[in-house]
Amino acid sequence: MTRQLEPVRLQATTLGDLLLSAADQAPDHAAVVLPHRRCSYADVRDRALQKALSLQALGVGPGDHVGLLLPTSMDFIETLFGIALLGAVAVPVNARYQPPELAYVVDNADLKVLLTTDKIAEAVDFVERLNQAFPDLRNSEARNLSLDGAPGLRHIVVFGSSRPPGTWSQEEFEAAARQGNLAEIHLRRLQVRLGSTALILYTSGTTANPKGCMISHEAIVRNSAALADRYELTADDSFWSPLPLFHIAAILPLTAIFAKGGTYVTTPYFEAGEALRMMEAERVTATYPCFWTIMSDLVSHPDFEKTDLSRIKLMNANFAVQPGGIAEKMKAALPNAVFVGTFGMTETAGTVTTSQLDDAEEKRFTRLGTPLAGMEVRAVDPETGEDVPAGEKGEAWIRGYSTFSRYYKAPEKTAEALDGAGWFHSGDLISIDPDGQLMFHGRLRDMLKVGGENVAAAEIESCLQQHPAVKLAQVVGVPDERLVEIPAAFIELQPGQAAQADDLIAFCRERIAGFKVPRHVRFVDEWPISSTKIQKFRLQDQIRAELGI
Incomplete structure (x- = not known):
């Protein structure tokens, strides 16, 4: 509780x-x-x-x-x-x-x-x-x-x-x-x-173009202050964040440490060697790496084991949703740190749930914590709108001071996401333990999570379908050791047209951000179809089997 x-x-x-x-x-x-x-x-x-x-x-x-x-x-x-x-x-x-x-x-x-x-x-x-x-x-x-x-x-x-x-x-x-x-x-x-x-x-949402989340002053400031309180930060703390400042997970630690009058430590872009040097030199006490890609680069850097990180008392590590093997390395390198898990998103101005510092280590390593003060989370059956039993999977519905006001110039998308009682229907699949600990299990909607970035399959599909040789494109996520998930595209070509995988990848690179570009392209003549829709899970099974995943 x-x-x-x-x-x-x-x-x-x-x-x-x-x-x-x-x-x-x-x-x-x-x-x-x-x-x-x-x-x-x-x-x-x-x-x-x-x-x-x-x-x-x-x-x-x-x-x-x-x-x-x-x-x-x-x-x-x-x-x-x-x-x-x-x-x-x-x-x-x-x-x-x-x-x-x-x-x-x-x-x-x-x-x-x-x-x-x-x-x-x-x-x-x-x-x-x-x-x-x-x-x-x-x-x-x-x-x-x-x-x-x-x-x-x-x-x-x-x-x-x-x-x-x-x-x-x-x-x-x-x-x-x-x-x-x-x-x-x-x-x-x-x-x-x-x-x-x-x-x-x-x-990015489930549409071809990203949506603008309108975040109030109260949402960002109160969320940050609540996070700083949960982590027991003070003016004596230095909070290191490696993420770019256009990302909510970088603005949040900035405003959190400002709420306490402490120091924000960051770099123009993340490079593991420089990050390690700064954490040691600046006597960093709290860190917010969040994503596997960053932690993987840190622990694999040749200077990692030589760097004195003993002053770090807190790391937002999210071990519950990271690939195995990293937790033990981090524990050895940061002997005085409490590792916490966190669940949040842009639409909630950052954090929804995070660990208590005195939670048992097993909880902090395998779950993503409990709601910040003033926030509510439910695991809901999206078909019935009823809460699922404790421990079972349901859609995350979130309510509180930090949820976004609306999507800018997108009233229909706002109406889909925010109901009349103030609940944000996130599209994330979660479970909540009897003691209130949350765990993330993926997305209900057609989304990918590439190196910590939300990517709409529809956005990549829309880009591919601008190519004159493409009749239809479908994009699915494929597990990746470094980025967690990467895009794979299935393509049906226009009759009489030809294109190579490399052509389509190059076409995308000119039009969308690099993390959205498909890493795999496969051509199909026939789609697996139910009564009304292409069965993307079958495409995903196909590419996973082909890649030996």
């Missing part, structure tokens, strides 16, 4: 005031540490206010949508809070998106301003991707932007040393702050409601 709730008190504020309060309490305390850069809370506050002034000068006001197409960086963190201080809405954009995906999100999210960088991160040239997404950008005026594919976009800002056509340079953007009004910013900040939207985070 969950712990007694009587002593729990609400911790709710806006995202902007979360930063200001931390800076009030300990302005000189380290807030963020990146390789070769360390910023205090006063530094982050001052830089966030400067970015708010610049955005204000570009016409951004309460409720406007501002996109962040940036790698993990101080620019990202400062702008995220600057947007919140204005009462505007931050829209982090997945840095892996290919030009068609990027064009869709910029337009669908109704971005007024988009901020990016001219720095090449993990071989990604963001400016070039924008030019491919919007071919008329090169011939546009920065101060009178008018793009065919994104009519609402008024400004693109490029951090760095260059000024590509159609954009504002960093120098111009920062100079614009002189035109801002600080008193006006604080007035707007104090008018922001806890229920106002702070973030729109795009996540």
